[in-house]
Amino acid sequence: MKTLMAIEAKAYAKERSLPCPMTAFRQQRASAARRGIGWKMSFDEWWMIWRDWYHMRGRGKNQLCMARQGDVGPYASDNVYLTTCLGNQLDVDRSYAKGPRKRMTDDERIARQQKKDRWGGQWKGNDRASHMAYKSHCRGIEDEAESRSWPELRPE
Known part of the structure; x- marks a missing residue:
């Protein structure tokens, strides 16, 4: 059952050619659920x-979005405020800068090093043997190429 607020919101959006507010509400609620953030707001409160x-809501840096106080707690009418998307990102950056830094686990560190080695990381001391074997392999190919007799190219 639609409330008077929902009917008013739909009419407001329609006469200004804006996206349906009920759809925006549902999408924002679903997005919060996907990110594991609580939602304690009805459509009327929203x-x-x-x-x-x-009319200023959107994803551009100067458009408005709904942010949570301190980026903690659920989306609730007493815990949210409207800000620009850029302002929200700056608030998030400031709040994480104050908090403790996340340390990499050993598994994450090993995976990162393996990725670096795979994509052009420097040779380490323990890789020297495989590097030397590769170089001798290349030398063998060069020597073989030099020993082959190639047919001479004759102009026709």
């Missing part, structure tokens, strides 16, 4: 926050 600014 629309009361967006009502005057819905």
Whole structure:
């Protein structure tokens, strides 16, 4: 059953050629669920926050988005505010800069080193033997190529 707020929101968006607010609400709620963030807001509460600014909502750096206080807790009417997407990113960067840095586990460190070695990392001391074997293999190919007799090219 649609509430009066939902009917008003739909009419507002339609007369301004904006995306349907109910769809935007559902997408934002689903996005929060995918990221494991709680959602404690009804459509009416969500629309009361967006009502005057819905035409500025979007993903561009100067468009508006809904952010959580301190980037913690659920999306709830008393825990959110509207800000530009750029402002939200700056807030997130500042909050993570203050917190403890995540240390790499041994498995992550090993995987990173293997990726580096695979994609042009420098030769390590223990790889010297395989590097020398590769060089001698290449020398063998060069010597074989020099010993072959190639037919001479004659102009026709």
